[in-house]
Amino acid sequence: MAQLDKLLAAFRVSTQYPALISARILDCSTTSLSVQSVWVQRILERQSTTRYRQTAVSDYKTYTITSPPTDISNELISAYSKSNKYFCVVREVESAKDSKQYLEVWADCCLIKTYDLSALDVHGKIYADVEFETLQWSPDETKILYIAEKKVPKSEPFFKQKPISSGDKSDVEIKNAVPGKEYEWSQDWGEQMVGKITPVLVVCDIKSDTIELLPNIPNNIHPASASWIPDGSGVVAVGYKISSRKLGLVYCTNRPSHIFSLTLNGYYNVLSSDSELSVKTPRFNPNGTKLVWLERLVGGPHHSCFKLISYNWSTKEITTVVDFVDNQTVIANNKEVPFYGLYNQAILRRSWLNDNKTLLLSTPQGGSIHTFAIDTETKDIYYLPVTKPFHESVSVVDVFNDILVCHKSSLNKPGQLFTIKINFANEMYDFNNLSIHEISPSRSLPNSDEYVVEHGYTLYDKPTTIFYGPKNGKCPLIVFPHGGPHASSLDSYMPNAAFFVQIGFAVLFVNYRGSTGLGKNYVESLLGNIGDADIKDVYNAVQSNPLWSNRELLLYGGSHGGFIVTHLSGQYPSKFKAIVALNPVTDLITMSGTSDIADWGITETGYNYSYSDVLANSKEVLMKLADCSPCKIADKVQAPTLLLLGDKDLRVPASQGLSYYHLLKEHGVTTKVLMYNDCHPLGSVSADMDSSINTALWFIKYTNEDTKESKD
Structure with a gap:
């Protein structure tokens, strides 16, 4: 019981810190500024999270929280008008029968x-959600633009007792209901997008109190991430192209899409240049002369390097500002800091300096997040030296009047807000000498000076490992490869890593081949080599x-990451003491038929995705999928294996873990399954707490007695 109390206390400590959702500069002058921020924090006693808003005022030396935090847990999304005169919010109110939304x-x-x-x-x-989310005031502050699910006609059984007519609205609904349609299935956008089937663009006019759908969007186009055209005559948005099967969107930037404009009277026009593109977050500069967006080719890895595209609103000329970076390149103001390309998945709503040509972006770079200023005319890229490279991750979250609000954290230090003043003199910005000021409390983990965070260069002279743990001693090491595989391990704060270190373990992250933030070639080098290159990279x-x-x-x-650890335990069976895998990919053949991203396994094994071809006539593809699967070497596994599964996971269905469990049991391996009422990330407070503490107990149980005694 004492051990369990210790684990629970450590979990509480590592997860108690609020995580930033958003921040906005409400007002600023040469002597002061006001910043409003939204945070989310876990509450173990309620097994839930709370979302709250608070405002801080700073004189660029110190800051003051102006009022107690305000709970806004039932707010889904909110937005200020350009002048800050109006504020709108979408609120969801739960009742015993259903939930209702209010604007x-x-x-x-x-x-x-x-x-x-x-x-x-x-x-x-x-x-x-992060993919479609839109809530924006028109330039004249009379209309609100948002995206919602298309209205579905009412349905009812073929036979249903009809109530006596009362002449009210319910009678009309019953009359218009379509019989026999109540169980008709429609495909949604997959993992974490359940019920999102057909998005529509909506405009609410607060003067006339009307709510109308924007017309003339083609039936095979689903709008996302919309913004007003500067004169308010229409909108620009991402249009996802719909084919016979929707493939999951969350974590995937390779889906066919284009940028389009749509006037309020229904004129639809495609702005981006190529039909084989995937695009993200179109954003206007403040004076409306430039539209920028992120762009990459469709297909291939689920996430990879982006181009930054600029569209001249007057001349319609399209320019590549930042191209794909195959390996690395140098930047304008710091030859010591390599630039590996753009891997951020969005551009901020407010991200421009006052010159209307300089854009601020934060992007993963070799295991850290770095922030850059990009001149969209000269195409120069400037590194913002907020901290020493690869010491903390720094992300810009709002830009206004040449003031930046940024967020920084490290594995050893929870997140903090601060502001940066960009100095302008002689018609130039000085990106080397920044004025930096805190706007929220600085926090550290208990005994943080006893732990170290070290980046290492072990693969192809790239920063590909991050060690986090005690400075001294030889405590057990948790090897922790990230998922994706086209994502990256970062040195920003991670509660579960902090938990492991607090209870006496060290953690090693590896950005193996296929990871983002290290050049486009590094991402694509994994295709055709999963189950081999990624495993060797982590082991080596x-x-x-x-x-x-x-x-x-x-x-x-x-x-x-579960795919990698189950492979490692089979390929190097005597090397590892115990394994914990969360929603692991174990069988690529069945993944191709059950996952919301059916293209994933086929693409990763080096083939072009075609679902019908794979099932119909491609023995070669099926054999490669089988050869790359961890279940093929389940008979080699020796280490005790704990499987943490989500029964609502659409990305890696629980059947993957369960089939692997049965294989291990058949071969006499000690194994256990914990099944959670959750989706792919196992991110609910209850699932995260239970899985983390059970993981700790599993690891403690299967490390040697001397180690266990030193922890007690």
């Missing part, structure tokens, strides 16, 4: 409009340092 408009410190969207019945639920990274390889070694990973 509220606030001004002059009071609520001036409320629209009961469920009662008005113009459309379905408003989208607030451990072996490269005797301070790591001579410890007791443990494996922990989720999704493709």
